[in-house]
Amino acid sequence: MMNIKTEIKKTFKDNGKLKAVVNLIIDEGFIIKNVRLVNGAKGLFVSMPSGKIKDGSYVEICHPIKSNVREQIEKSVLEAYQAVITSTDSNNEKHE
Template identity: 35%
Template structure:
């Protein structure tokens, strides 16, 4: 089975355990959306999409709307999502270019200021 993951959105809340949202397709025939990439003190993990409901005592409970059944399927899904997440982070870092002005350039800018245009 071919498992292909796509990162749909990276979160911008550093304090949140949810780092990204992903979609996964299986053999190009089925798709699952709302998979979360999470990270806590124990490490990075994949969380399946779920719905919440209140039980008889009024407590909020969660139920996965999708989950792999076999160990092999879970490993393939997790690896695909985490690989896609790592790839997306690398892409983002590659496009973040910071240009620092050298001391020499700063001194040159002081020596030759740009002319003011007056009318």
């Protein structure tokens, strides 16, 4: 099992699909920047960094090749996002 540290860089509270941008630090030796947490038709999902290609479509620059690694990344991102949202909501209640 990999050690994945998730850094929430920015959250978005508007009604758009993008909910957060995060960095993933894997085993304290590899970073993946600009991973996105998106609210899709089936709920929240993790979108890996992608780049636009000549035909105008997008392709992921990096992505997990094993389902258990993808699940571990998703779990780490969702837990970090929930912690930030809960903390933000608690801080807002204290200031009102």
